Amino acid sequence: MALDKPYLDVPGTTIFDAEQSRKGYHLNQFCMSLMKAANRERFKAGERAYLDEWPMTEEQKQGVLTRDLNRCIAAGGNIYFLAKIGATDGKSFQYMAASMTGMTQDEYAAMMLAGGRSVEGNRYVGETKKVQRN
């Protein structure tokens, strides 16, 4: 029987539920490993070799190597875990957030200063012509 998941029609949003968590377990645990300085150094010295130590899918590895956070999220990543890749790169959270929206960091920061992204037109997939990628 299908479970109740009323959040699948929110645009540009992937809810990290038990199913996503199952898919993303190794990807997210790889991210956790970057909380240790020695692991950050090893990862930076050879990203592919480090990733190959983890039983991740090729899609997950490519998402990490290209720093495409939306691709990582689709493959089961969670943003709090993925943020550790950005920390390893010396990037701020705002840089990472901007990278997922298709905006530059400056454009994104200006949007936040102006009050943030409006919810109008952003509640349901297909609500407006500017459909956001889900």
Place this chain on the structure above:
Amino acid sequence: MAKITASVFTSHVPAIGAALDLGKDNEAYWQPLFKGYEVSKQWMTDNRPDVIFLVFNDHATAFSLDMIPTFAIGTAAGYAPADEGWGPRPVPPVTGHPELAAHIAQSVIQDDFDLTIVNKMDVDHGLTVPLSLMCGQPSGEHPAWPCPVIPFAVNVVQYPVPSGARCFKLGQAIRKAVESFDQDLKVQIWGTGGMSHQLQGARAGLINRVFDNAFLDRLIADPAAQAAVPHIDYVREAGSEAIELVMWLIARGAMDDVAGGKPPIVKHRFYHVPASNTAVGHLILENPA
């Protein structure tokens, strides 16, 4: 007997901690935010509790995907500030209150809430940023927070997270537990996280002032109605990470009026956009003497 004297509600944005730690709090960007907490710091000095019961969430710091407790109570003697990838925050370790924490665990589990008991845990910005905002940065030869803290971590990272209704009832069970503790302690309960924000995907940066202010209104005046609001409303209206706001209902559920007493006194209310990616909300509610 121990008594809950007040509840405090605040966002716990990590960039606020970074701004304080790097001495950026006088910059134009941060000034309006820190100004909103001046009253709060004075209030904390004037109303120093014996213990803070601090409801927060861990952000993939102490809890990886190896274990995901829905509710976790800290019964340790102390907790170190965590290294979240940028190095630990330069703030003092947190002193616990193991006796009261163990008493609350015993009582609340017997009231049918399945708490995980944690005896070793580093605490991340979810816990230390509210302490910095309310207490200021501890300084001096032996810097320390003003009182012991019981950390209470709620899973709001992996869905399904606990419902608002369950959080509200849990607050009531925590109140009952505190009030049956045999020492005369003044206990504050803090609910942290929120307000509107989304940190992921193409919709990142979502802010909803109308939703946030309606939430504050209802949290004050009709918390039972707010507790009935389903998760999807938070996600759709205020962003995927706004779901942290269910934690505020735990603190609100522990106030006198929910147990048939008088309504709380609103000592302070503040709202500001933005702190990095997030809307900041803050309330101080006191139980009438």
